[in-house]
Amino acid sequence: MNSSEARSRIVATADALYYSRGIQAVGMDELRTAAGVSLKKLYAEFPSKGSIVMAVLERRHQAWEDGLDARVRQAPTPRLRLLAIFDYLCQWFGEDTFRGCGFINTFAELGAISPEVAAYAREHKAAFQHYVARLAEEAGAPAHLAPQLSILAEGAQTTAAIAGSADAALQARSAAEVLIDAALSSRAPAAG
Amino acid sequence: MNSSEARSRIVATADALYYSRGIQAVGMDELRTAAGVSLKKLYAEFPSKGSIVMAVLERRHQAWEDGLDARVRQAPTPRLRLLAIFDYLCQWFGEDTFRGCGFINTFAELGAISPEVAAYAREHKAAFQHYVARLAEEAGAPAHLAPQLSILAEGAQTTAAIAGSADAALQARSAAEVLIDAALSSRAPAAG
DNA sequence: ACCATCGGAGAACGCTCGTTCTCTCTCGAT
DNA sequence: ATCGAGAGAGAACGAGCGTTCTCCGATGGT
Numbered sequence: 001m002n003s004s005e006a007r008s009r010i011v012a013t014a015d016a017l018y019y020s021r022g023i024q025a026v027g028m029d030e031l032r033t034a035a036g037v038s039l040k041k042l043y044a045e046f047p048s049k050g051s052i053v054m055a056v057l058e059r060r061h062q063a064w065e066d067g068l069d070a071r072v073r074q075a076p077t078p079r080l081r082l083l084a085i086f087d088y089l090c091q092w093f094g095e096d097t098f099r100g101c102g103f104i105n106t107f108a109e110l111g112a113i114s115p116e117v118a119a120y121a122r123e124h125k126a127a128f129q130h131y132v133a134r135l136a137e138e139a140g141a142p143a144h145l146a147p148q149l150s151i152l153a154e155g156a157q158t159t160a161a162i163a164g165s166a167d168a169a170l171q172a173r174s175a176a177e178v179l180i181d182a183a184l185s186s187r188a189p190a191a192g
Numbered sequence: 193m194n195s196s197e198a199r200s201r202i203v204a205t206a207d208a209l210y211y212s213r214g215i216q217a218v219g220m221d222e223l224r225t226a227a228g229v230s231l232k233k234l235y236a237e238f239p240s241k242g243s244i245v246m247a248v249l250e251r252r253h254q255a256w257e258d259g260l261d262a263r264v265r266q267a268p269t270p271r272l273r274l275l276a277i278f279d280y281l282c283q284w285f286g287e288d289t290f291r292g293c294g295f296i297n298t299f300a301e302l303g304a305i306s307p308e309v310a311a312y313a314r315e316h317k318a319a320f321q322h323y324v325a326r327l328a329e330e331a332g333a334p335a336h337l338a339p340q341l342s343i344l345a346e347g348a349q350t351t352a353a354i355a356g357s358a359d360a361a362l363q364a365r366s367a368a369e370v371l372i373d374a375a376l377s378s379r380a381p382a383a384g
Numbered sequence: 385a386c387c388a389t390c391g392g393a394g395a396a397c398g399c400t401c402g403t404t405c406t407c408t409c410t411c412g413a414t
Numbered sequence: 415a416t417c418g419a420g421a422g423a424g425a426a427c428g429a430g431c432g433t434t435c436t437c438c439g440a441t442g443g444t
Contacts, residue, residue, distance in 0.1 A: 210431070221424095229422095229423090230422045230423065231422090231424080232420095232421065232422070232423090233421075233422085233424080236421095
């Protein structure tokens with residue numbers, strides 16, 4: 001087995017296990033078994049569990065950004081591109097493996113005792129806010145819109161995770177519509 | 193030392209420790225030392241760590257409800273009572289012990305492996321949504337407003353926790369103003 | 385055929401956890 | 415003074431963790 005093939009298999013398996021059950025609840029032995037690699041190989045690829053966790057976070061960040069951007073690119077107008085964020089959330093919440101935002105979960109579990117994890121979660125959320133800000137700017141919205149939409153998106157994720165229903169995405173989407181239209185009409189008030 | 197006095201001391205200490213560092217990161221020995229009780233006393237009051245966790249959640253739920261309601265009651269109008277939710281969040285986020293919503297954190301850490309914890313977090317969030325719904329109803333807002341404001345409040349909590357700044361509460365508050373006014377004017381459209 | 389090297393399987397190690405047990409001391413009733 | 419109940423301090427236990435080590439069979443070059 002190729003080294004990078006083993007790496008990605010380990011990270012993909014760890015991602016699924018950690019996400020569904022929590023990081024501290026999944027031991028190296030279970031990960032080894034599920035990934036189908038030997039412990040020796042595991043520790044040849046990663047020096048510690050902590051480094052696997054960081055690799056999982058990086059993978060999750062990439063998957064999130066790619067999936068979101070793909071969905072956003074399909075929308076024809078700047079306004080619909082902003083709303084596409086919530087369409088993407090709605091689709092995600094509907095997956096039966098959904099269990100909240102992996103970064104929030106990992107931050108909640110390890111952020112207080114692992115500065116690395118805390119910093120990466122912060123970076124991930126900052127990158128998302130920056131992405132939303134760029135979309136909002138392209139829509140001609142004032143600067144305060146992006147943080148508001150980001151907060152809506154965050155809230156939808158935790159609400160859906162705990163309540164276990166995908167409704168939160170729809171409610172967040174309608175709220176986003178109101179906020180977007182209010183922001184756009186305040187910048188171009190003559191439109192009404 | 194009185195039994196109920198010991199109980200509340202244990203729960204208060206456990207709350208502070210669990211909230212600041214995570215539950216799995218705090219052992220019974222550290223809790224015993226910090227609370228100043230013997231291990232024997234600890235296990236005389238609580239049969240297991242899991243029962244302490246549940247007692248901590250109940251305490252946190254009560255403190256949250258009491259603090260929120262006290263703040264809301266000070267507001268003179270139904271509209272300001274809805275906004276008082278976010279004033280309360282802003283004050284909370286400013287405390288230097290703030291580390292996100294304890295229920296979200298506990299759910300993220302243990303929800304997947306403890307049905308009790310998951311159920312209680314769900315109840316807590318449902319109670320909050322119900323509380324917001326009552327305030328929204330008193331303001332004469334349509335039913336869709338309450339879930340939207342709840343999502344905003346959730347998002348503000350996780351955003352503030354990870355970003356480490358209290359700004360999220362202010363941004364959520366202005367978003368809430370827009371949503372509230374839009375909801376109220378849609379019900380009484382002639383007002384504009 | 386032989387040897388050296390590699391990697392897989394999993395035993396072993398040191399540690400920490402939640403929980404229980406043991407020992408000792410205190411203190412009030414007789 | 416003596417006894418017994420109760421509580422404090424912490425040792426002990428079994429389990430599980432992350433990590434390392436040991437064995438052993440497979441493989442490829444000569």
